Amino acid sequence: MNIAEFGKLITASTILARGDIILHSITVVATSDGVANISIYDGENTSAEKKIKVTAAASTTKQIIFTPAFPLRHGLYVSIGSNVDCVYLTWSYR
Numbered sequence: 001m002n003i004a005e006f007g008k009l010i011t012a013s014t015i016l017a018r019g020d021i022i023l024h025s026i027t028v029v030a031t032s033d034g035v036a037n038i039s040i041y042d043g044e045n046t047s048a049e050k051k052i053k054v055t056a057a058a059s060t061t062k063q064i065i066f067t068p069a070f071p072l073r074h075g076l077y078v079s080i081g082s083n084v085d086c087v088y089l090t091w092s093y094r
Contacts, residue, residue, distance in 0.1 A: 010086065024090040027089075
């Protein structure tokens with residue numbers, strides 16, 4: 001069975017997927033201004049359950065590859081905090 005994997009580069013908080021998905025990877029690129037932080041929610045906004053928080057030191061890139069992939073049942077919402085240049089995520093639908 002072939003599963004389509006999606007990837008998206010974002011620079012602002014957004015919903016990336018609705019429904020039952022599996023998260024494969026997160027890459028956070030921090031600015032030189034300080035520690036970058038993002039949060040991943042299992043749903044469509046920040047009212048959903050926060051599942052993951054990622055931080056990256058100033059001027060660095062932090063990558064997380066989930067093996068096995070990380071399940072999210074209700075969607076994929078990414079909240080971008082301070083000092084984030086960009087975030088790249090990959091996921092697929094179940």
